[in-house]
């Protein structure tokens with residue numbers, strides 16, 4: 486039997502706090518590299534200007550430890566908890582929520598959560614949405630993802646007929662991006678989850694957004710689909726911030742799992758250019 490490793494709630498809270506502060510103030514180098522490349526390839530001056538502003542904004546936010554965007558998001562947390570870990574000194578979920586609370590207070594980030602009916606703000610940006618998975622090992626891998634409202638609103642779920650095939654999937658994705666237009670603050674990253682159940686496909690789509698932009702798709706069929714979707718999306722002409730141009734999306738990431746023989750769930754989760762997520766292993 487493997488020895489159990491103790492991780493305190495205090496360590497979890499501190500890690501979550503640090504990750505949300507970093508995620509909200511530092512744009513990933515992988516995202517910046519693709520934005521830079523897109524700017525060089527743009528022929529429209531307005532599109533180039535919008536992309537340059539994204540780079541300048543990221544530069545200022547990083548130097549001044551200020552939020553990349555006024556919408557500092559709903560706090561989404563992915564936690565892979567090793568089965569040989571014992572969480573000590575309290576409750577795991579509450580430790581995560583406390584980390585979020587402190588990050589938004591100490592980082593001076595906007596608190597963006599409210600009661601859906603009264604619209605009264607919860608006051609501390611909690612509750613975070615926590616996705617927990619039990620995995621082998623004695624570590625906890627935590628990913629913090631502040632998710633903006635504009636891009637989340639543009640996301641969609643399609644319960645396609647099994648006969649819809651690859652063409653049906655492609656149509657669902659393109660239509661979602663086209664309908665969203667400039668609302669999710671393009672250039673976007675498009676996460677696509679195919680398969681599983683209705684809820685599973687949505688989670689796959691969101692997790693697809695966590696793949697670094699410089700990491701290749703290993704499945705050759707999906708790599709081809711990603712390339713084709715990116716090309717089609719960038720022909721829509723929405724462009725950076727909706728000013729027109731060739732860069733509506735920076736990337737399309739697809740994740741797929743088997744589904745029921747009677748189903749073909751396809752979820753599309755849109756991520757704006759403020760593609761924020763940070764990971765730590767404790």
Ligand code: SF4
Pocket residue numbers: 554555556557558632633634635636668669670757758759
């Ligand atoms: S969609 Fe993204 S860039 Fe636009 S306001 Fe929301 S967080 Fe900011």
